[in-house]
Amino acid sequence: MKEEDVARVYKALKDTDLATMEALLKEYLNEKVPPIVILNKGLIGAMAVIGQEFKAGQVWVPDVLLAARNMNRGIELLRPELLKNRVEPKGRIVIGTVKGDIHDIGKNLVTTMMTGAGYEVVDLGTDVPQERFIEAISKGHPDLVGLSALLTTTMLEMKGMIKAIRDAFPCLPKILVGGAPVTQKFADEIEADGYGEDAVRAVEIANRLISLGGEK
Known part of the structure; x- marks a missing residue:
């Protein structure tokens, strides 16, 4: 795909022009552009630009x-072709808002950005107890777990959550935390593997933790 093709996909995504975006992807498939190229350079590439614009304050959460x-x-639309070519995700992530917290806007944004970056994401929703995280990790064997909290009271739940996960799975997965009241200092105190200040940074940290085998 040429840069102008990526720009066309970007414009369709940003303008939320679903019909144009679908037509573009079908056009590229008909031109025998490999579906993995369309996914990585087109969809994921365009979404990465939108993510950077969000980080710079040029677009807002509803836009993303x-x-x-x-x-x-x-x-x-690409899934059938991707399955034919056995395209694997970059990694698997389980994410959820901790017990006692029903806020999900930030979590949803991180889920969106992680999916856009090529990860398979299992979203457990909000008010998720330790048991559900443990069950999801046991079933899905993720590379990374994301814990979200919007309240200073519920972010304290993260400490017990991390201990429970580490007790059940001593070697993996890696744990990423984030949310409005969460700081790098707090993440260090509860021994999280990473802290996502925002959705874009969360993807960057996830990429590093997974690609480097979990090194901080």
């Missing part, structure tokens, strides 16, 4: 979520 809707539709 709407773009993600189109991206997810694009992934669904």
Whole structure:
């Protein structure tokens, strides 16, 4: 794909023009562009640009979520071709908002950005107790677990959650924490493997933890 092709996908995602985006992807498939190239350079590449714009304050959360809707539709269109070629995700991530906290906007944004970056994400939702995280990790064998909290009271739940996960799975997975009240200092205190200040940074940390075998 040429840069102008990526720009066309980017514009369709950002303008939330679902019909144009679908037509573009079908056009590229008809031109025999490999689906993995369309995914990585087109959808994921365009979403990465939108993520950087969000980080710079040029677009807002609703813009990112709407773009993600189109991206997810694009992934669904590509899925049959991707399955034929056995395209594997970059890694698997289990994410959820900790017990006692029902806020999900930040978590949803991180889920969107992780999916856009090529990860398979299992979203457990909000108010998730330790038992559900343990069960999901046991079943899915993720490379990374993401814990989210929006309240100073519920972020304290992360400490017990991390201990429970480490007791059950001493070697893996790696644990990433984030949320409005969470800081790097707090993440260090509860011995998390990484701290995502925002959705874009969360993806960057996930990439590093997974690609480097978990080294901080």
